[in-house]
Amino acid sequence: MNKFMKGIKEILLVVNPISGDIDKKAMVEDFKAIAAKSNTEVFLYHTKGEKDIENVRRITSEREPFRIIAAGGDGTIKMVAEAVKELNIPLGIIPSGSANALALNLNLPKNLEEQIGVALGKHFLDVDLISINDELGLHMSDIGINAELIKNYESSSFRGKFGYLLQTIPTLIQSKYPFKFKVETDKNIIEEEGVLLAIANASKYGTGAKVNPQGKLDDGVFEILIFKNLDLLEIMKTLRNEMSLSPDFIKILKVKKAKITCTEPVAFQVDGEYLGEVRELNVKLLPEKAKIAIP
Numbered sequence: 001m002n003k004f005m006k007g008i009k010e011i012l013l014v015v016n017p018i019s020g021d022i023d024k025k026a027m028v029e030d031f032k033a034i035a036a037k038s039n040t041e042v043f044l045y046h047t048k049g050e051k052d053i054e055n056v057r058r059i060t061s062e063r064e065p066f067r068i069i070a071a072g073g074d075g076t077i078k079m080v081a082e083a084v085k086e087l088n089i090p091l092g093i094i095p096s097g098s099a100n101a102l103a104l105n106l107n108l109p110k111n112l113e114e115q116i117g118v119a120l121g122k123h124f125l126d127v128d129l130i131s132i133n134d135e136l137g138l139h140m141s142d143i144g145i146n147a148e149l150i151k152n153y154e155s156s157s158f159r160g161k162f163g164y165l166l167q168t169i170p171t172l173i174q175s176k177y178p179f180k181f182k183v184e185t186d187k188n189i190i191e192e193e194g195v196l197l198a199i200a201n202a203s204k205y206g207t208g209a210k211v212n213p214q215g216k217l218d219d220g221v222f223e224i225l226i227f228k229n230l231d232l233l234e235i236m237k238t239l240r241n242e243m244s245l246s247p248d249f250i251k252i253l254k255v256k257k258a259k260i261t262c263t264e265p266v267a268f269q270v271d272g273e274y275l276g277e278v279r280e281l282n283v284k285l286l287p288e289k290a291k292i293a294i295p
């Protein structure tokens with residue numbers, strides 16, 4: 001008798017073994033124990049750091065899980081969302097990265113038992129997916145000083161808040177700001193000088209900085225935020241803390257599609273991952289959504 005005939009459901013648990021420098025053995029055991037109570041088996045996949053999208057896709061088509069859980073940081077969640085974006089399989093998140101910005105924006109609980117409960121629960125948000133130069137963006141991507149800061153942070157050896165703090169002044173000194181941004185949308189063309197242009201699906205950065213009060217992950221639009229060239233230290237301070245930035249510093253456009261160009265190559269990051277310098281970004285909302293379990 002196969003598992004379907006026995007009425008056993010299967011979950012795919014995707015675990016990033018290195019994310020956040022956290023040992024996940026106890027989490028996996030807890031997860032299996034809780035899943036077993038509802039006649040659910042767990043198929044475990046440890047990410048390898050290469051070919052993970054292909055592997056998750058293959059395992060999903062072979063095993064047909066009714067839900068996929070991503071245990072890792074933002075990079076792991078994004079990888080899983082990319083792998084199964086055409087399939088409409090519900091996703092759960094066990095936040096276990098050094099950066100958990102999506103979990104923060106989804107108000108996921110801090111306690112592991114509660115996180116497992118939510119990940120296996122029945123409430124979902126259909127999160128918009130954004131394509132940025134063919135990269136999948138889930139919450140906050142940008143070009144300008146924040147991406148320069150992430151680049152410097154990634155190449156330094158200090159992690160966490162202190163690591164960012166340490167890189168702030170060198171980033172400001174080395175930065176090529178202000179940048180000249182041109183944004184073309186269906187409605188108009190805007191040219192503006194600024195220190196940073198963000199493509200925001202969410203309201204907050206992973207630091208808690210609430211820069212996009214209008215941002216809703218499931219509203220079928222995204223915001224383009226242009227941080228004007230004003231009080232740079234104030235902006236940097238805001239980005240790295242749980243603060244709201246004064247609206248005087250930001251211009252906000254609500255769009256479904258845009259082309260962004262800069263006169264010079266500028267640092268670019270997607271959901272906290274530095275992706276080199278670009279001169280042009282083609283951004284559009286994808287027709288697919290990620291169905292993510294929420295409290």
Ligand SMILES: Nc1ncnc2c1ncn2[C@@H]1O[C@H](COP(=O)(O)OP(=O)(O)OP(=O)(O)O)[C@@H](O)[C@H]1O
Pocket residue numbers: 016017018019020021046047048049050072073074075076077096097098099100272
């Ligand atoms: N087994 C592995 N060995 C090395 N790297 C891996 C492995 N599995 C996944 N990765 C890498 O982990 C990264 C994703 O990490 P994720 O964002 O989930 O956690 P994180 O702790 O927040 O990471 P980071 O601090 O790099 O943002 C990807 O770059 C991926 O290639």
